Amino acid sequence: MDTLSSDSLDLPQEIVDQVIDDVQDDPPTLKSCSLVSRIWLPRARTHLFREIKLLPNKEERDSDNVENFRARLQTLLAATSSSRILPALTDVTRVLTIDLSRLYSSTEVLNGLLSHFPFTNLTELSLRGSPDFPFQQTPLGCHLRKNPQLVSVKLTAMMFNNIIDFLELFTKMSSHTELRSLSLGYIYMNHRPEEMRDGLKQFNLSLPSLSRHRPRLGCLQLGAVWGMPDLLTEPLFTHSHSIFDLSSLHTLDIQSFGSLGRYSGLCDAIGRNITTLKLCFGKHNLNPSPDTWTSFKKLRRLQFLILHDQDREVITKFSQLISQALPLLPRLQHFAFGFYFYQTPNSYDFPEPFWNDLSTELDPILAELPAKNEWLKDVTVNVPPEYNPGEETLRTFFRHAYSLGLLNFCFDVLAYPLL
Structure with missing residues (x-):
């Protein structure tokens, strides 16, 4: 044509x-x-070209074909740099997503890739690597400096040589005044705990010089940060001169195999301003103290995603948690919960026994919520697709709560975002 x-x-x-x-x-x-x-x-x-996604195809994921992916990226970058068509991609691309989680030697590719990226007008950056090899913070740090308009940064599945490398990366963001959303998922430290403590002492001494114009976050998402996340929250978030300012934070999303108690310092410091709280935990972590919940005085929306390993104790602990926590949240309007089954079903081969056990404990608790939480508008149950007995059956199991017009059933797949 x-x-x-x-x-x-x-x-x-x-x-x-x-x-x-x-x-x-x-x-x-x-x-x-x-x-x-x-x-x-x-x-x-x-x-x-507003949004660009870079990920290997199926043939490029094994070790023999990594070079094919690398060559394809180099061709793309060369074409981007040499093109005379206006507007240039470096001007129009706002969202960049790189997912190398299934690529052999992904960390090596990512380190080399970031060193040559020409993008300078990004507002959203999402990187997913592999925790198998240490990630070099210098290439990413340089790329962050070239994109001062970043509003959202998401880093998933990365290993750092030591805690200083990890924290130094975020000092590169200390001047990103537009940054509003930060997501950290599965960050690994190749560092012994005693070395981490020594490194933190050194780093904390330099914090006052970084705090003149800090990014003021509105949303924070934390996955598993291996290596004492309770210590890392201070230089990042809770120190008087921390890298990020959380005074305007309204949404907190914690997805971790660790206890919520490990983030108690963070919750105490910022809980009073949080309006949306999303939590993902397993059975061993469903026991935060009541003091944790009293921090969230303005909470309007609470969502739980429970990692279910087919042990009925998960249901018992979750029921106890709900009965203790929700009455301490006087302004709660929307409550939602769901289950993520990460083991092959054995205890519950069919959906009915699972929902029978769950509703036996939860239905009476949910039916009493309107009397204890006068602001509560609805409760949403996210139904796992593999355990969907049909809405009519669910209404029967939760007949008391449903009769109050309180209960909704959602049949969308509730994924574990940072897994």
């Missing part, structure tokens, strides 16, 4: 932009728009 001249469609630029904006979520149509004329190309290109 021949590209039409710019004179062939005598339309005002405002109308052209509106037409293209209306199909911004339809890549095939956007590609067609980019071929209409020169005045259609810039707007279409802006939408087409």
Whole structure:
């Protein structure tokens, strides 16, 4: 198809932009728009390349084909740098996602990749590597400095040589005043605890010089941070001169195999401002003290995702937790819970026994909630697809809570985001 001249469609630029904006979520149509004329190309290109995702295909994931993926990326970067088409990709790309979690030697590839990235206008950056090899913070630190407009940063499955390397990376973000959302999932430290303590003492002495214009976060997501997360929260979040300012934090999402008690210092420091709390824990961690819950005086929305290993004790502990915690949250309006089954079913081969056990303990507790939480509007049960007996059966199991008009059932897959 021949590209039409710019004179062939005598339309005002405002109308052209509106037409293209209306199909911004339809890549095939956007590609067609980019071929209409020169005045259609810039707007279409802006939408087409606003978000870039880099991940290996199935053939490139094994050790013999890593070089194929590396070569493909180098070709992409070379084309990006040499292209004369405007606007340049480095100007229009706002969201960059790199997922190398299933790539052999992913850390080596990621370290080399970040050193050559030309992007300078990113607002969202998501990196997922592999915890098998140490990650070099210098390439990422340089990339962060080149993108001062970052609003959201997500780092998952990365190992650092030591705690100083880890913390030094975040000092590169201390001047990112636009940053509002930070997500850390499965961060590993190749460091003994006593060495971590010594390193923290040294680092904390330098904190006052970093705090002039700190990023003020609104959302914080923490997965498993191996290596004493209770110590890391101080320089990152709770120290008077911490790297990040949490005074405006409204959403806290903790997904960890560790106890919520390990984040008690964080909860005490910021709980009073939190309006949305999301928690993901296993049975051994469903025992935070009542003092933890009293920190969340303004909490409006609470969501639990429970890691279920087919042990009925999970249900008992969760029921006890709910009966203790919810009455301490006077402004709670929305409560949701679900279960993530990470072992092959054995105790519950069919959905009915699971829901019978769960509802026997939970239905009376849920039915009493309106009297204890006068602001409560709804309770949502996220139903695992492998344990879905049908809505009519669920209504029967939770008949007391459902009769109050309190209960909703959600059949969407509730994933474990940082797993």
